[in-house]
Amino acid sequence: MLKTVLCDSLGIKYPLIQGAMAPYTTVKLATAVSNAGGLGTLTTAGFTFQKMGLLKEKIDHKEGLRAIIREITDSTISGAAFAVNIPTLKHAIPLARDYLDVVKEELESNPKTRRKLKAIVTSAGDPAVLIKSIKDVGLLCMHIVPTIQHAKTAQRAGVDFIIASGTEGGGVVSYEYPITTLVLVRGVVKAVKTPVIAAGGFCDGAGLVAALALGAVGIQMGTRFIATEECEFHRDYKERILKASEKDTLITIMPYGPCRQLKTEFSLKLQELMSKGVDASNYAWEGVRNTIEGNMENGFVAAGQVAGLIDEILPVKVLVERIVQEAEEIIKNLNSKL
């Protein structure tokens, strides 16, 4: 049985995390991943975008988070575990505090939530601003980093797990320091004592074994989980991932940071506007709105290079069990190759 310290700390069966994926709440996907024995993660960034008036929907950000915490609490089996992602970008700190207030209220009012909600995943900023409040409510803090230097800072802040996320991953990546997962994970494992989770480019059992060999205690996946039956993303979004090759992504600046996404008419034009030094924030938000409405060609279709390795939409449980079985098989057969 493939068990690591990640499983013990979170009470999960498999060392697999579903990464948060804005602008969707990912509540359906997170529920399926948690029920399958991994850690599902709820995404708050979409509520933040709404609060900023950037999307058409106008759900109050606190009530939005409260509703999805209640939904996943009620729709997961006993023993399931989930996390909430809270971005800690400087300008979003007041909202991050609001989200944590909601988490605290829900933990205090519902014993089932107290048993299932295990961690806050902080990203895109400094975890130090939230760490004390996270510990005060009795949760673990997992922080996402793009470089070894950021990992050292996160360790100093006292986070419980570091998610080392390489440049090949989907969504927000570092533009300045595009470090590959292979180099980043190994470097972070050597540089810190905090347990490390590998992210960026994973989709199968071979990837999981590779991450464990590098010294990580588990993997986080985003793009692979989009191509599942339960994921709430638009059908055309999933189809584009199936059709993409490893060469079909690019990085552009989005208003909330540089993002890896699929090549579409939208992303190619955004890249062109960027190269001309034009402020394209409004155009970028239009791309996010188009995606939500199902217009992928003119939309922001965040995905990682691993899209090139994904060729089928699977139920989450089948995917999770396949990854674990494949990893166990590879480990068992490794000696015969030497």
Ligand SMILES: Cc1cc2nc3c(=O)[nH]c(=O)nc-3n(C[C@H](O)[C@H](O)[C@H](O)COP(=O)(O)O)c2cc1C
């Ligand atoms: C569509 C999409 C949206 C994302 N949004 C977020 C987010 O809101 N917060 C976050 O911490 N990471 C976000 N990420 C990063 C993922 O959580 C995960 O770390 C990343 O996808 C891992 O790389 P992979 O796509 O190669 O598996 C996003 C990724 C994708 C593909």
